[in-house]
Structures are given as C-alpha cells and as structure tokens.
Amino acid sequence: MKKILVENIEDGMVLAREVCGSGGNVLLIQGTKLSTALGHRLQNWGIPSVFVEGEEVQIEEENTVSVSPEELKSQLMKKFSRVINKPHMSKIFSAVHNYRLQKNNK
C-alpha cells in the first residue's frame, strides 16, 4: 500500500483503503479501480491524497497539498471581493473562513 496525491492518480490504480470525506462519509470503497477522471473528481471534493495498492516508493510530503492559511484567506477574499461590504456578507465570510481553516487542518 502506498499513499499518493490525488493529482498523481493513474488509470488502473486500485484503492487500498476507503476514501472518506471530511464529514466521515465513505465516498469510495476499498478496491475501487481509479482513473485520472476520478482523481479530478476527488480533487473537486477536496480530498488531498489516497492509499492505493502497490509497493511503497516514497512518502509524498502532505504539507505540499494543504494551502497555507494566508493563501486560503486571500483566495476567499478574492471570491468575496465585490460583496464583502454588503449586509451579512462579512458574517458569511468569517464563518466560511473558519470552516475552511478547520477543514484544512484536518
């Protein structure tokens, strides 16, 4: 079994462990045959890495995956840039910011 980043998933790889979302629900079961398309999908779901069958070559650094808190904040600010001064938007911004920081740290 080896751990790889989702962007390195190749067609035909097989999941050695189930993939769970951050809410704890199973997204893909063990034994699922992977494909680059599925890898793209997992990326969309915010999954950084998965365990696949095969010899462990090297452990990829996980911290290359998670976004730095500063970058996360600036990404989010860009999304909110035109509405942050509108009513309630700063409240939504900070709630989402906290939520994503927590998710990032998991």
Added chain:
Amino acid sequence: MAIPILKNIENISSIPTLPTVIERLTRLLQNPKTSAEEVGKAITTDQALASKVLKLVNSAFYGFPGRISTITHAIVILGFSTVKNIVLTASIFDAFRGKGKDRIGFDLEGFWLHSIACGAASLSIAKQIGNTEKEECFIAGLIHDLGKLIMCRYLPKEFNLALKDCSDKERLLYESELELFSETHQEVGGFLTERWNLPVNLQNAVKYHHNPLPTHEYYLTTAIVHCADILVRAMDFGNGGDAKVPAVSEHVWKSLGLDSIDIAVLLESIQQEVERASVFIQLT
C-alpha cells in the same frame, strides 16, 4: 445590442425532454385510489430509469443502503411523493448526461458538483429552518443553473463570450449575461422547466435565484436556493462558470431567519449533506 438568446433556444428542436413516465406518475398520484403496484408498474416500464431509481433509493442519501430491491417496496417505505421526486431527479440527469470538459472548455464535472452541492445545501437549509418541502428544495437547488447547460450545449459561441467576459472582468457570469444577452441563464432555465411542466415552485427557483422577490409565488423555495448557491460557492464545491460569490439578498436573510441560525453549524450540515449526495455524481 444584446445578443438574442431565448429566441434562438426556442427554435431548437433537439432540446432534451423528460420521459413520459413523469407525466403518467403525476396523473397517478393525483388519484387517491392509486396503489403502490400501479405506480411501480408505471416506473418499471422504463427499465433504465427503474434501475437508476433503485440505485438512488439504496444509497446513503435516502437512508436505506442496499435494502430495497423493488420499486413497489421503495414506494411502501419512502412514500409516493419521495419516489416521484427520485424519478424526476434521475430523469433530469438522464436528459443531460455527459461528462468531462465541454468543447468550449466549460467544466461540466465542476458544474454538476456545484449543482448537486447547491441541492444538498438547499436541503440542509430547509431542514435547519424547519421547512417541510425538503425534497423539492433539493431538486430546486439541483436544477437552478440548468439554463447554463442549455446555453453551453446549444449556443456554445455565445456562452463562451459570457464565460470569458466574467473571468476577464472578475464578475458573476450572471452579470456578464445581463450585459451581453437578451436573456440570462435564469430565463433559459425557466423556459426549460416550463416546457417540462415542472411544478411552479421549481420553475420559480430556476427563474429567480439571483433576484428573489417576496412577491413571487413560492418565494421561500427560491430564497433557500439563493442562499444555498452563495454558501456552496464560498465553500468551494464545484464551479458554476465564474469564481465569485454573489451578495445575499437582505430580505432572503430576514425571511429565512438567518440571524438566529449558527452559520458554522449550517456549514457543517451542508458538508455532510453534500457528501451524502455524492451518489448523484455517479449519475452524471
């Protein structure tokens, strides 16, 4: 001059249709004497649809993983209207199947994730505020951006203009559409939901999710979708074609009582609901 949109869409004969079983179901469900067997029979005349319905029924989303083997059994356990909603959902996915990047580079995978997440978030908000029409809210959120899909498929050149414009000017796709086109994805989607004869609450959520007004019929459903759309964009679920978050409407905020709701709790429940809805991604 604004580029004409709806006039061109109306002339396209290959616009997707919903299977006739939907209409038959609506008629059957209006009759109080209809039995589960009759409804089951109506659904199983379309075998491909029936197997999708069973797949959904047995997913974690509906809470009976792997235990329901016939449509009739599903009706007994889940009830007529839930099964009808499942059939409708499966049919909508069927009408628009197709993955990957479209030829103009619109990220369909991202689009469907945004749509499914918006449906799941609408369901979450409905639960939080005690709205009883949770299932309708899910479908309303799921289909709110269908107009984009129609434009992407049938007017790719025009749609691409709007995609480029909103990315260049860093604004909402909706704002670009307003400026460039005679109609936006709201009217195009609205046209489709009318042609499909969907219930008016679903039609209105599609037509007004960017600018809901309390005077619209079934305002609450539209308000819920409006809010869900904003939250899932902020949470980064999928991509509806632009990279911006719209502002929440003041009266939506008030009508949904969002001041008294813990947004952090709401976000957590949306996350859970989106994950449970992951089964729908397999239908795209």
